[in-house]
Amino acid sequence: MDLDLSGKTALVTGSTGGIGYAIARELCDLGAAVGVNGRTAERVEAALETLRGEAKAGRCFAAAGDVATQAGVDGLVAALPAVDILVNNTGIFEPKPFFDIPDGDWQRFFEVNVMSGVRLSRAYAPGMAERGWGRVIFISSESALNVPTEMVHYGMTKTAQLAISRGLAQTVAGSGVTVNSVLPGPTLSEGVATFMKQMAGGGSDLDLDALGRQFVADHRPSSLIRRLAAVDEVASLVAYLCSPAASATTGAALRVDGGVLQGLA
Template identity: 80%
Template sequence: MDMDLTGRRALVTGSTGGIGYGIARALADLGASVGVNGRTVERVEAALASLRAEAKAGAFFAAVGDVATADGVAALVSALPAVDILVNNTGIFEPKPFFEIPDADWQRFFEVNVMSGVRLSRAYTPGMVKSGWGRVVFIASESAINIPAEMVHYGMTKTAQLSVSRGLAQTVAGSGVTVNSVLPGPTLSEGVADFLKQMAGETADGADLDELGRRFIAEHRPSSLIGRLARVEEVASMVAYLCSPAASATSGAALRVDGGVLQGIA
């Protein structure tokens, strides 16, 4: 199986922690030179130091910029004009009852979760098409299909990502560029750890994250077949495969790493 990404340059947005960090390391392990993205120099430099300590043979570089804004994307693209692999991972979420979500929150979630990927894909994919090879991956969520009542605005953005991903795949059909989405289930990243504690409230005292995760799955995602949160590395492995030469016949797909939460067979 050809998983070699030697000589390829990748950009993983929102990669100073969580799933993005795991993806950056996984791509570097396959030989890619990986741009680590975050909003501040301090966060990016800290992540780079950590990644270089963990993956001593990996090649990483700073890709500082706020991809949630048009100006931030423009500045990042100016500093990094071309990539072979784009992983649109940046995203935000929060539990909030539907009737308490103001217009500003709907707009903010759409800008961060959807428009960041739209703008970056629009900037980088034409160069991939011209070169005859490229990979674009959107990190969506099982919440794109199984809309969570506790954060409808988040689910809406993840559904939108699936539409953008499929439409872009059709746009570049036959070019050597593949475009896919990955649908993680609840995954034990730093952000989800904070989310679990927020959801649990006072009952979080004395409970470890694994136990909180199992409680969350049992109460809110009871259809899970693994009965636990996914690990960051499990999601990153799927993304690394999609970015590799081995996945050259996979495009326009939405691949699940959801632990079986989604019950449909398609």
């Protein structure tokens, strides 16, 4: 199986922690040069210092910028004009009852979760097509299909990513560029860990594995693994999709949701 990404340049947005960081590390391990992205240079440099000590191959470099804004995307693209692999991972979530979500929150979630990927894909995918090889990945969620009542605005953005991913795959058909979306289920990222600790009343001695299993039992009872996924488990699927081995997989929405989604399709 050809997983070698030597000579390829990747950009993983929102990669100073969580799923994004795990993806950046996996792509480095496969030999890629990986741009680590976050909103501030300080967070990016801290992530790079850790990543350089963990990555087995490849190299990593700073790609700071707020991809939730057009100005931030423009600055990032000016500094990094071309990539072979784009992983649109940046995203936010926040539980809030539907009737309490103001217009500003809907717009903010759309800008961060959806338009960041639209703008970056618009900037980078044409160059990939011209060179005859490329990978674009959207990190969606099982919430795209199983919209959570407690955060409808988040689910809306994840569903939008599926439509954009499929439409872009059709746009670059036959070019050697593949476009896919990945649907993680509940995953133990830093943000989710903080969220669970807050729900449990805080404390540094909390058992995150137990909290995660209880969360899944209460809120995602259809899960087949009955636990939160690890960020590395999500990153492994993304790394495969970025590799030469996945050259016939495009326009797809691939699940790494622990069996939360019950449909066969």
